Amino acid sequence: MPGLLLGDELPNFEVETTAGTVKLHEYFGDSWGILFSHPRDYTPVCTTELGRVARLSGEFSKRNVKLIALSVDNLEDHHGWSKDILAYNYEKSEGSELPYPIIADSKRELAVTLGMLDPVEKDKDGMPVFIIGPDKKLKLSILYPHTTGRSFDEILRVLDSLQLTAQKRVATPTEWKPGGCVMVPPNMPEDEAAALFPIGVFSKELPSGRKYLRYTPDPLDRKGCEPPPAEPELPTSLS
The missing domain is CATH 3.40.30.10 (Glutaredoxin)
Incomplete structure (x- = not known):
């Protein structure tokens, strides 16, 4: 079972x-x-x-x-x-x-x-x-x-995410902590996202051209934020 x-x-x-x-x-x-x-x-x-x-x-x-x-x-x-x-x-x-x-x-x-x-x-x-x-x-x-x-500090972090996402229609990215940028669900239309998050929604430009990495400030913190920095590029070869 x-x-x-x-x-x-x-x-x-x-x-x-x-x-x-x-x-x-x-x-x-x-x-x-x-x-x-x-x-x-x-x-x-x-x-x-x-x-x-x-x-x-x-x-x-x-x-x-x-x-x-x-x-x-x-x-x-x-x-x-x-x-x-x-x-x-x-x-x-x-x-x-x-x-x-x-x-x-x-x-x-x-x-x-x-x-x-x-x-x-x-x-x-x-x-x-x-x-x-x-x-x-x-x-x-x-x-x-x-x-x-x-790590019960990690459990607290997870709780903060669970409680936020239970109240608001957002998701939290990796390593998120309260006050950090949250993510707008990809299935939410842009006009609805703009109305729901008046502080602003911004997208990360991607090679695919698809705007599915959309960020907005923590709706419970209401401060501006920057999206997480991009990971450093991996080398194309070992030479």
């Missing part, structure tokens, strides 16, 4: 977490959500990752995002490990809690049902990230091998 695919609705599982029993739909509410798993508690790479997420929790809150982690270990281990994660962040652990709950999925039933374990990576403890929209549908999934720590 492929599990949860882009556009599928997240099943409303009832799960045991470090914050008590929750149902996923009610937990996420009207917010965006991130569900991320890790193979085991007390593992080095995941300790740095969960610590990073804790440090970035304010940034996720600004974006109306609720976080929840998932591991195969039990609640007792989760609570004990949480103190190590907080200590990694140079915070006093006594009386402190992580700013997000951790699901206890000791039988991997939830992870398998959602397809969070890749057929190739599942025996290597793959570490997926799911981004869920306010409509409870999957907007993005990424699977990392257990030896490569996840």
Whole structure:
């Protein structure tokens, strides 16, 4: 079974977490959500990752995002490990809690049902990230091998793009960040684009003569911008 695919609705599982029993739909509410798993508690790479997420929790809150982690270990281990994660962040652990709950999925039933374990990576403890929209549908999934720590700064960047493109009829180019140029969909007529983006739409000249690389300033930032610089020309030969 492929599990949860882009556009599928997240099943409303009832799960045991470090914050008590929750149902996923009610937990996420009207917010965006991130569900991320890790193979085991007390593992080095995941300790740095969960610590990073804790440090970035304010940034996720600004974006109306609720976080929840998932591991195969039990609640007792989760609570004990949480103190190590907080200590990694140079915070006093006594009386402190992580700013997000951790699901206890000791039988991997939830992870398998959602397809969070890749057929190739599942025996290597793959570490997926799911981004869920306010409509409870999957907007993005990424699977990392257990030896490569996840970049949650990149997850924030992706969230900014997902939230922008959910509100506005634009796309975001490679390496885009808020305030940068966005792209006008190629199927949008020029008169409609001019009306929708009054700040201006400009095209990059291409050898084909087709004007499909069309840029406009970030509609949520409303500042002028320049299109990304062209990549340097590749040499025509090795001589």
